[in-house]
Each structure stands twice: as C-alpha cells, then as structure tokens.
Amino acid sequence: MSAEPVPTPPVADGAPALEVRGLRKSFGALAVLQGIDLVLHPGEVLGLVGDNGAGKSTLVKIISGLFKQDDGDLLIDGEPVSFRSVEGARDHGIETVYQDLALIPQLPVFQNLFLGHELTTLGPLRLLRKGEMRRLSRQYLNDIHVAVPSVDAEAAQLSGGQRQAIAVARALRAARKILLLDEPLAAMGARESRLIIDLVKDLASSGRVSIIVIDHNYAHLFELCDRLNVMQGGRITVNQRIDETSLEQLTELMVSSYLRQVEEVRNAGA
Amino acid sequence: MESGATKSAVAPAPTPPGQQRDARGRAYRVLRPFLYQRELTPLLITIGLFVYFTIKAGSNFTDTLSLNSAAGYAGPVAAIAVGEVMLLVLGEIDLSAGQVFLFCPWVMYWLHNAGVPLFFAIVLALVAVCVVGAMNGLITVLLEVPSFVTTLATNFILYGAVLVGSNQLQASPIPLTGGNSFAAQAMGAWKWSEILWVLGITIVMTVVLTRTRFGVRTIATGGNIVGAAEAGVPIRRVKVWAFTLCSFLAGLIGIVDAIKYGTLDPGNFGVDYILYAIGACVIGGTALTGGRGTMIGAFIGAILIGVLEDGLTLTGVSTNDFFIWVGVVIIFAMALNVQFDRLIARSRAR
Numbered sequence: 001m002s003a004e005p006v007p008t009p010p011v012a013d014g015a016p017a018l019e020v021r022g023l024r025k026s027f028g029a030l031a032v033l034q035g036i037d038l039v040l041h042p043g044e045v046l047g048l049v050g051d052n053g054a055g056k057s058t059l060v061k062i063i064s065g066l067f068k069q070d071d072g073d074l075l076i077d078g079e080p081v082s083f084r085s086v087e088g089a090r091d092h093g094i095e096t097v098y099q100d101l102a103l104i105p106q107l108p109v110f111q112n113l114f115l116g117h118e119l120t121t122l123g124p125l126r127l128l129r130k131g132e133m134r135r136l137s138r139q140y141l142n143d144i145h146v147a148v149p150s151v152d153a154e155a156a157q158l159s160g161g162q163r164q165a166i167a168v169a170r171a172l173r174a175a176r177k178i179l180l181l182d183e184p185l186a187a188m189g190a191r192e193s194r195l196i197i198d199l200v201k202d203l204a205s206s207g208r209v210s211i212i213v214i215d216h217n218y219a220h221l222f223e224l225c226d227r228l229n230v231m232q233g234g235r236i237t238v239n240q241r242i243d244e245t246s247l248e249q250l251t252e253l254m255v256s257s258y259l260r261q262v263e264e265v266r267n268a269g270a
Numbered sequence: 271m272e273s274g275a276t277k278s279a280v281a282p283a284p285t286p287p288g289q290q291r292d293a294r295g296r297a298y299r300v301l302r303p304f305l306y307q308r309e310l311t312p313l314l315i316t317i318g319l320f321v322y323f324t325i326k327a328g329s330n331f332t333d334t335l336s337l338n339s340a341a342g343y344a345g346p347v348a349a350i351a352v353g354e355v356m357l358l359v360l361g362e363i364d365l366s367a368g369q370v371f372l373f374c375p376w377v378m379y380w381l382h383n384a385g386v387p388l389f390f391a392i393v394l395a396l397v398a399v400c401v402v403g404a405m406n407g408l409i410t411v412l413l414e415v416p417s418f419v420t421t422l423a424t425n426f427i428l429y430g431a432v433l434v435g436s437n438q439l440q441a442s443p444i445p446l447t448g449g450n451s452f453a454a455q456a457m458g459a460w461k462w463s464e465i466l467w468v469l470g471i472t473i474v475m476t477v478v479l480t481r482t483r484f485g486v487r488t489i490a491t492g493g494n495i496v497g498a499a500e501a502g503v504p505i506r507r508v509k510v511w512a513f514t515l516c517s518f519l520a521g522l523i524g525i526v527d528a529i530k531y532g533t534l535d536p537g538n539f540g541v542d543y544i545l546y547a548i549g550a551c552v553i554g555g556t557a558l559t560g561g562r563g564t565m566i567g568a569f570i571g572a573i574l575i576g577v578l579e580d581g582l583t584l585t586g587v588s589t590n591d592f593f594i595w596v597g598v599v600i601i602f603a604m605a606l607n608v609q610f611d612r613l614i615a616r617s618r619a620r
Contacts, residue, residue: 102497106561107493115486117502120482127481157615
C-alpha cells in the first residue's frame with residue numbers, strides 16, 4: 001500500500017492532544033472518579049476498559065463537556081481548558097458518540113447527519129439547503145460504505161446497528177481534534193462492527209484526530225487501539241501499549257490488579 | 271420477520287421501505303401516504319362533511335354569509351393552532367395563547383387611547399406579547415416549571431390584567447374598524463382579510479417548520495432532547511424562541527380579529543380559544559408526544575371544527591350536539607395518530 005515502511009507510532013514529543021490530571025468526580029457520597037491521570041497523544045487511539053461502574057462513562061462525559069469535574073484539570077495541546085457545555089467542548093474540536101443513541105427518530109438520515117452543522121442559506125431565515133445535504137450525505141455514506149435504504153428514511157426505520165453507524169459517521173465527520181466513542185459497537189452485528197472499526201482506523205491513520213474508545217470486547221480493542229488504559233474503582237490501574245502486550249498478558253495484569261484491589265478492601269475491613 | 275433472507279443490499283431504487291409481500295406490507299403501502307402526510311385524513315373528513323352538509327342544508331350552507339361565519343370562527347382558532355404546533359412538536363404546550371389573542375388588542379387599544387400613534391400602538395402591543403411568550407419560555411427552561419403550569423398561570427395573569435385594565439368595560443370603537451384606507455382593509459376591516467392572514471401565517475409557518483434550521487432543531491429537540499443536546503442543538507434557546515413565536519402569532523391575529531369585529535369584551539376567556547386550537551392541532555395530525563407536527567393539518571383541523579359547528583347549526587340539529595361530535599373527532603384523530611406512529615416504527619426499512 002503506502003511506500004513508508006511502518007506507520008510511525010505516535011511519539012510523546014510535544015504536548016499531548018489531551019491530558020487529564022488528578023480528575024475527581026463524586027455523585028453525592030459516591031466517589032466515581034478518584035484522581036484520574038491520562039494522556040492522549042496526537043493521532044493515537046486509546047482504549048479504555050473496566051467493569052461497569054468503574055467510571056469510564058463519567059470520565060467521557062466530563063471530557064465531552066456534559067459533566068463538570070469536582071477537581072482536576074483538562075489540558076488540550078498543553079493548554080488548560082474548562083468547558084461549560086457540550087458546545088464548549090465542541091469548540092475545542094471534541095466530538096462524542098454516546099451509549100444512548102443520539103439520533104432523532106423522526107428526522108431523515110441526511111438531517112440527522114447534519115444535525116448541529118446544518119447547511120443553510122444566509123440571511124435571518126436560514127433556509128435549509130436540503131438538496132446539497134442529501135447529495136453530500138449520499139456521497140459520504142457511500143465513501144465510508146455505510147448502507148442505508150435511503151438518506152430520506154427516518155431514523156426510526158433503521159436497525160439499531162444502522163442507527164449507530166450513522167451516529168458514529170456523524171461524529172467522525174465533525175471531529176476536528178478528539179473523538180470520544182462510548183461503546184460504539186454496542187448495538188451492532190458483525191458486519192456493521194467491521195465497518196465501524198475500519199472507519200475509526202482510517203480516521204486514526206490520517207493522524208488528524210486522536211480517539212478514545214470505550215469497549216468491553218478485547219478483540220475489538222486490540223484491533224483498534226495503540227494503547228490500553230484499564231480503569232478500576234475510579235482510578236487508572238493499567239497503562240499498556242498494545243504492541244508490547246498480548247491478550248493473555250493484559251488479562252493477567254487486570255486480574256492481578258483486581259486481586260490487589262480486593263486485598264486492599266479486605267485489609268481495610270480487617 | 272420470517273422473510274429475513276431477502277435482504278436487499280442495493281437500495282437506490284425508490285421502493286418504499288419495509289415492502290413485504292404479506293398482508294401487512296400491502297396495508298402499509300396503502301396507508302403510506304396517510305402515515306407521512308397526516309393532513310390527508312382530516313382533509314378527507316372535512317371534504318366529506320362539507321359535501322354532506324351541502325346536500326343536507328343546501329344553499330343555506332354554501333352561501334357566502336354562512337361560509338364567512340364559519341371562516342370567522344375558524345380563522346383565529348387556526349392561527350392560534352398553527353403557533354401551538356411549534357410547541358407541541360417540542361413536547362411543550364402553551365395554554366396562554368388564547369388569552370394572548372384576547373390581550374394583545376387591549377394593549378393596542380390602551381396605548382392608542384393614551385395618545386400613542388396607532389402604528390406604534392400595534393407594534394408595541396406585538397412586542398408586549400413577544401415578551402409574554404419569551405417569559406413563558408424562560409420560566410419553563412430556566413426554572414424548569416412544566417410549560418403546562420407556566421402558561422396556565424400566564425393565562426390567568428393576562429385575564430386578570432384585562433379585567434383590571436378595562437375596569438370590566440367593553441372597548442369600542444376599535445381604531446381602523448370599518449375604515450376604508452388600505453391599512454384598515456388589510457388589518458381586518460375587509461371581510462376576507464382575516465382568513466388571508468391566517469392562510470399566510472399557515473404557509474410561512476409550514477416553511478419555518480419544514481425548511482429552516484430553526485424548524486429542524488425544533489423537531490430534533492422534541493423528538494430526542496438528549497440526542498439533540500449532544501448533537502449541539504441549543505435546546506433551551508430553541509424552546510424560548512418557539513414560545514415567543516407562538517405568542518406573537520396569537521397576538522397578531524388577535525389585533526386583526528379585534529379590528530374585524532370592532533369591540534373587545536373583557537369577559538371573554540382565552541381558554542375557550544386555546545382548547546379548540548389544541549383540538550385542531552390533534553385533529554390535524556400533531557401528536558402531543560413531540561417530534562412530529564403539521565401546520566397545514568392544524569389549519570385543516572380548525573376548518574373541520576368550523577364546518578362541523580356551522581353545518582350542525584344549519585341542519586337544525588341542536589348546537590349541543592356539536593360538542594359531542596368535537597370530542598368524538600378529537601379522540602378518533604389522536605388514536606389514529608398514535609397507531610400511525612406505531613406503524614412507522616414497525617415498518618423497519620431494510
């Protein structure tokens with residue numbers, strides 16, 4: 001394919017695309033995040049794994065501007081940032097695909113694809129340029145091999161996998177800097193998963209965007225990611241490059257770290 | 271679900287989605303225009319009623335005087351209903367729009383009596399009702415008071431304001447009433463001007479809902495508020511603007527209606543109008559569940575109510591029957607809408 005020998009692995013020179021320092025978040029008495037430190041290098045795909053309730057989704061929602069942290073800092077390109085809203089995060093080039101499906105059931109596919117970034121005429125009325133949005137949607141979905149019956153089909157009529165594919169496609173298209181994918185393959189069949197994995201890998205190899213993926217499927221993560229962070233009990237306990245580790249090693253690391261945690265709890269109880 | 275083997279991969283052909291060879295597929299194909307053009311059912315019913323009453327009551331029903339009275343009754347309800355659709359699409363409601371319709375001409379009347387030139391009195395009255403609408407929206411989104419309650423309160427406040435401001439005395443004459451100038455004729459003195467205003471409002475609002483960014487964002491906010499917010503739709507701003515717009519339209523048609531009839535009665539209660547308007551929206555195919563609505567449907571719904579009232583009166587049936595029929599039509603329309611939504615959700619495109 002390309003003439004270059006091997007795509008150079010992302011190196012840590014210069015400022016990371018995203019850095020998280022000492023992030024804490026509690027909901028009432030429940031301390032969900034207990035000091036998260038995380039680095040995302042430019043053009044890197046970082047996988048985030050952990051049990052339910054480990055705090056992965058909370059972390060993603062803070063980075064995407066939906067929640068506000070209690071303590072700790074977010075740095076983008078080395079600059080401290082503070083978001084007040086999803087739009088604030090988006091202004092910094094951060095796009096997110098959430099677990100809960102983000103499409104509007106009553107809107108056709110092409111309007112869902114352009115939601116929040118509609119093409120309009122100038123002037124106060126802001127008439128929609130529907131023909132152009134239809135054409136671009138058709139072209140784009142064709143380019144990335146996402147098959148839908150028609151760009152005029154309402155989202156309510158699509159299968160769960162198709163809807164997820166559209167949601168991911170929208171975020172991929174809009175992301176300028178950082179893409180957060182919260183279980184992007186949750187509702188998908190094998191063929192559709194394949195599609196999304198290829199989409200994400202394409203985008204990552206372009207080096208334009210850095211990506212954080214949450215998933216439970218290690219096979220998917222091994223294929224997608226450059227690096228894995230394991231979250232347990234509101235902390236990141238394992239930070240491992242994929243090319244330096246095997247599935248067995250990772251499982252071992254997780255189990256031992258889990259046992260250590262159990263031990264800690266037991267000691268604290270004694 | 272047994273026909274899963276025939277998965278058509280290529281789909282640029284304009285075949286309707288969900289086409290199956292069984293009975294359900296056929297039913298879907300027949301029903302399809304009715305599913306996506308919700309105005310179609312009430313339109314057919316209205317035409318049917320029109321034909322029925324024409325046969326039954328003959329020239330009594332079709333002469334211009336009678337039609338004019340039907341239009342005069344349905345017009346304001348239609349304009350209020352069209353504004354209300356914006357809020358129903360959002361999953362919100364404005365119960366105060368009927369009272370805004372009555373309140374706006376009072377503001378114009380008071381300002382004019384206080385020496386404000388008529389043009390400015392009209393503009394200021396419209397600004398006042400926009401402020402009322404914006405307040406409805408702000409209280410709903412910022413204080414998280416359900417809009418049903420916010421606008422219920424607004425309805426009483428405006429009713430009280432009219433009673434206090436008017437000292438319970440009727441207002442007459444209204445400026446411009448019966449005037450021959452172009453301005454007077456255009457603003458309601460000509461007998462057809464009100465219905466033209468209502469038609470214009472319906473057309474403009476159809477464009478707003480279906481062809482503008484604001485319209486798409488309204489549908490998105492009402493259809494999936496979390497998803498819309500995540501996609502970057504400023505959901506609160508969209509809601510406040512929709513409340514403002516609904517209030518503005520009710521106020522505008524209120525002024526035209528006041529100039530048309532020439533008197534203002536402080537005892538009129540806006541709830542009478544708003545309940546018919548919401549009925550018209552429902553009959554026209556707008557669900558109160560959010561995400562779906564049609565302006566033309568609301569217009570047709572109002573006409574249907576008007577034709578029903580006029581027709582029942584002229585065929586000599588007691589007017590009391592009218593209310594029973596309105597109730598039956600509303601329930602029938604809503605049940606149909608809900609079933610249509612279920613059909614759409616079931617007809618997975620493949």
